[in-house]
Amino acid sequence: MKRLLILAAVAAALVSCGTNRSEVLKVYNWSDYIDESVLPEFEEWYKAQTGEDIKVVYQTFDVNETMLSKIEKGHEDYDVVCPSDYIIERMLNNGLLIPLDFASIPDEINYIELNKSPYIKGIFDEINPDINANDYAVAYMWGTTGIIYNTEKVTPEEAGTWDIIRNPKFSGQILIKDAPRDVYCPVLIYLKQKELKQGTVTMQDLMKDSSDESLAAVEAYLKEVKDGVLGWEADFGKEQMTKGRGVISLNWSGDAVWAIEEAAEVGVSLDYIVPEEGSNFWCDGWVIPKYARNVKAATYFIDFMCRPDIAIRNMDETGYVSANGAMEVLESQIDEEYDPIDLSYFFPGADSVCVNPVLYPDRNVIERCALEHDWGADTDKLLAMWSRVKGENASGMTYVVIFLAVAAIAGAAIYNNSRKKRRHRKNR
Numbered sequence: 001m002k003r004l005l006i007l008a009a010v011a012a013a014l015v016s017c018g019t020n021r022s023e024v025l026k027v028y029n030w031s032d033y034i035d036e037s038v039l040p041e042f043e044e045w046y047k048a049q050t051g052e053d054i055k056v057v058y059q060t061f062d063v064n065e066t067m068l069s070k071i072e073k074g075h076e077d078y079d080v081v082c083p084s085d086y087i088i089e090r091m092l093n094n095g096l097l098i099p100l101d102f103a104s105i106p107d108e109i110n111y112i113e114l115n116k117s118p119y120i121k122g123i124f125d126e127i128n129p130d131i132n133a134n135d136y137a138v139a140y141m142w143g144t145t146g147i148i149y150n151t152e153k154v155t156p157e158e159a160g161t162w163d164i165i166r167n168p169k170f171s172g173q174i175l176i177k178d179a180p181r182d183v184y185c186p187v188l189i190y191l192k193q194k195e196l197k198q199g200t201v202t203m204q205d206l207m208k209d210s211s212d213e214s215l216a217a218v219e220a221y222l223k224e225v226k227d228g229v230l231g232w233e234a235d236f237g238k239e240q241m242t243k244g245r246g247v248i249s250l251n252w253s254g255d256a257v258w259a260i261e262e263a264a265e266v267g268v269s270l271d272y273i274v275p276e277e278g279s280n281f282w283c284d285g286w287v288i289p290k291y292a293r294n295v296k297a298a299t300y301f302i303d304f305m306c307r308p309d310i311a312i313r314n315m316d317e318t319g320y321v322s323a324n325g326a327m328e329v330l331e332s333q334i335d336e337e338y339d340p341i342d343l344s345y346f347f348p349g350a351d352s353v354c355v356n357p358v359l360y361p362d363r364n365v366i367e368r369c370a371l372e373h374d375w376g377a378d379t380d381k382l383l384a385m386w387s388r389v390k391g392e393n394a395s396g397m398t399y400v401v402i403f404l405a406v407a408a409i410a411g412a413a414i415y416n417n418s419r420k421k422r423r424h425r426k427n428r
């Protein structure tokens with residue numbers, strides 16, 4: 001928060017000191033989602049490529065919805081932002097994105113074209129059948145939603161089903177991502193197991209299902225779960241898990257990689273699983289919103305993010321897996337410590353490679369996951385449901401405190417008033 005305020009002040013200062021806006025690049029990205037040392041390197045690289053100065057103003061958000069509202073409602077002039085798939089879809093549907101002009105970048109440094117993963121390109125093709133998301137977005141990181149668990153307290157069988165979040169054994173020790181869509185989808189998949197097995201619905205149907213009936217079912221389930229929730233977290237869950245303060249965390253695969261590594265250093269053993277019922281997989285991508293004011297630098301920035309060495313540094317720093325399809329990226333992750341997995345869906349020919357399976361999911365994990373989709377106006381129903389679920393978490397206690405505070409203020413006012421009246425009478 002403090003960092004955000006400082007950055008906002010720097011941004012305001014730069015603009016008010018008369019710095020030419022064409023020399024400023026405003027980047028708005030998820031927190032903990034980049035190796036920040038690449039930012040000054042971009043400034044140097046941009047100067048070398050174009051002969052122009054650029055100053056990156058870097059700001060972060062915790063969840064998609066915060067970012068979206070700044071652009072959709074606030075019309076903020078970020079030059080490049082990093083939404084997830086279903087938000088890219090929404091931004092496309094609402095005409096909020098500018099098509100990317102990569103032809104403007106010289107071929108020899110066109111890292112986007114050089115390293116495009118056909119797999120991810122296919123995912124972006126799926127985002128919107130009418131508008132090709134590949135013309136508007138370049139994938140950055142991707143992964144799954146699953147369960148991080150403490151292996152000393154939870155068995156893989158227990159963590160291998162979404163039912164774990166209401167398992168009374170772990171009550172009070174569960175952290176849940178404060179990301180409504182990424183919680184709604186797995187819970188709905190869990191609740192619709194029977195229908196999925198019977199083939200009366202598909203995972204893809206569920207990703208688009210914003211019916212009142214499904215919303216009510218997920219709401220009821222979450223209300224059952226919430227008394228056992230230690231925290232609804234946007235970004236502190238991974239750290240809590242490393243400190244042994246939570247036993248289970250409904251979280252993203254990249255936070256899992258980060259947490260597993262950090263925890264190992266302090267003797268806490270964590271693991272990550274995508275429950276057997278299935279889940280969502282997601283892909284975040286760089287886009288240029290229509291209120292951007294430095295499209296050229298934004299285009300170069302997106303390109304720079306696709307340079308394999310930069311992609312590797314961002315992966316190593318954050319725990320997330322790059323959408324970059326360069327073999328160099330795969331080679332940097334090979335580690336004989338892991339059992340071989342089938343990654344040929346992502347890197348053609350790589351059907352048995354030793355890489356961290358939390359980072360790159362095996363083909364069979366991917367096969368039980370699906371991509372989320374924009375719900376349009378129904379999104380408001382989800383957000384209302386989410387705040388009902390979380391709001392009630394503050395429960396009666398909040399109302400008691402508010403009631404006591406109001407009663408105290410009213411009492412003090414009545415007392416002061418009657419004292420004044422007494423004094424007034426006395427003085428007469």
Ligand code: N2P
Pocket residue numbers: 030031032033084235252254282284
């Ligand atoms: C990292 C956020 C990752 C975004 N803090 C997952 N979609």
